[in-house]
Amino acid sequence: MAGHSKWANIQHRKGRQDEKRGKVWTRIIREITVAARQGGADLSANPRLRLAIEKAKAANMPADRIKYNVDKASGNLEGVSYEEIRYEGYGIGGAAIIVDTMTDNRVRTVAEVRHMFSKYGGNMGTEGAVAFQFKHCGQLIYAPGASEDKIMDVALEAGADDVITDDDGAIEVLTPPTQFEAVKNALEAAGFTADVAEVTMRPENTIELSGEDAERMQKLLDMLEDLDDTQALYHNASIEA
Numbered sequence: 001m002a003g004h005s006k007w008a009n010i011q012h013r014k015g016r017q018d019e020k021r022g023k024v025w026t027r028i029i030r031e032i033t034v035a036a037r038q039g040g041a042d043l044s045a046n047p048r049l050r051l052a053i054e055k056a057k058a059a060n061m062p063a064d065r066i067k068y069n070v071d072k073a074s075g076n077l078e079g080v081s082y083e084e085i086r087y088e089g090y091g092i093g094g095a096a097i098i099v100d101t102m103t104d105n106r107v108r109t110v111a112e113v114r115h116m117f118s119k120y121g122g123n124m125g126t127e128g129a130v131a132f133q134f135k136h137c138g139q140l141i142y143a144p145g146a147s148e149d150k151i152m153d154v155a156l157e158a159g160a161d162d163v164i165t166d167d168d169g170a171i172e173v174l175t176p177p178t179q180f181e182a183v184k185n186a187l188e189a190a191g192f193t194a195d196v197a198e199v200t201m202r203p204e205n206t207i208e209l210s211g212e213d214a215e216r217m218q219k220l221l222d223m224l225e226d227l228d229d230t231q232a233l234y235h236n237a238s239i240e241a
Contacts, residue, residue, distance in 0.1 A: 027231055028056045029069050030102045034082055036073035047181055051199070084231070087113045088131055089124040092217040095207045095237035096130035097122065103229040112227050120220040133236060134201040137161070138180025140187065140194040144169030151192055158186035174202070203236030210240035 031052040039046035043053070049070070056066050085106055087099040097117075103109040117124040142151060151171055152163040159179035164172040175183045177199050184197055209217050217237050225233045 023226075024059050025056075025061055026228075027102075028052060028059060028061065030082055030231060032056065032066065032069045033073040034084060034102060036070045041070050041074035050181070085109060086127070086131075087124060088127065088129045089117050089122055090130065091122045091220050091235065091237060092213050093207055093209055093237070095209065095217060095235055096133045096203070097221070097224070098131060098134065098201055098234040099224055099227075099230055100232040100234075101227075101229040102231045109227075109229045112229070113224065116220070116223045116227065120223055121216050122220050131201070133205065134203050134234060136177060137200065137202055138173075138175035138177055138183065139196065139198055139200050139202055140173040140175070140184060141196040142171040142173075142192060143195055144171075146171050146192065150190065151187065154186050154190045154192070155183055158183040200232075201234040203234070206236050206238045208238050208240070214239045 032049065035046060035049040035052045039049055041049070043050050053066055053070075082102045082104055083106065085101050085103060087101065087110070089097050089099075091097050099113055101109050101113070114124045116122075140155075148163070148165050148171055151173065155163050155173045155175075160173050160175045160183045162174045164174070166172060173183060173187070173194075180199050184194070187194070214237075217235075218239055221233060221235060221237075224230060
């Protein structure tokens with residue numbers, strides 16, 4: 001997302017996610033399942049599970065349901081086996097798209113993802129086709145008006161890579177994935193709560209889309225995100241709201 005429209009894009013994305021709140025629990029449960037299965041149920045030794053449970057609490061998932069899914073995934077209960085698969089492709093105007101999925105049936109999932117790309121004006125690529133255009137990192141974004149100097153001092157001291165102030169005043173803190181929790185906790189202890197806090201694939205460059213192209217791109221993204229097996233969606237389009 002370009003600096004001048006970053007905050008508008010974030011609010012737009014959050015609004016669309018709120019509209020789809022019913023799917024949030026399903027995705028979080030899948031994330032808890034894989035995190036617990038791969039790293040065990042001990043939160044102190046499993047940062048991925050800690051982040052998944054944070055997401056669950058933020059989405060108001062009951063504690064007993066969280067515990068049930070951790071137990072189920074870590075072997076105390078019998079459950080379904082999921083695997084993580086990443087698909088890459090191109091959207092409108094050559095914009096890069098990454099679709100991270102979690103599925104119990106890869107044949108079904110690849111068919112659905114390919115169908116959405118072709119139906120809504122995109123092209124599915126091969127592995128590695130667009131991933132090089134993104135950086136795997138921790139990202140914390142603060143609303144315009146937050147103190148840049150204070151955030152910078154705390155973030156860099158805690159291990160952040162960079163602090164960027166966008167044209168619209170939003171402040172973006174970038175961290176190595178391994179330092180995300182430490183930086184987030186340090187900033188929260190200093191009184192700064194991020195509007196966006198996640199380990200993500202951040203685009204290195206953006207493609208500006210407006211008018212009909214923006215509408216077509218948003219439709220493609222919506223359809224990909226609405227797939228049952230989609231866990232996360234990343235792109236480098238800056239879509240004019």
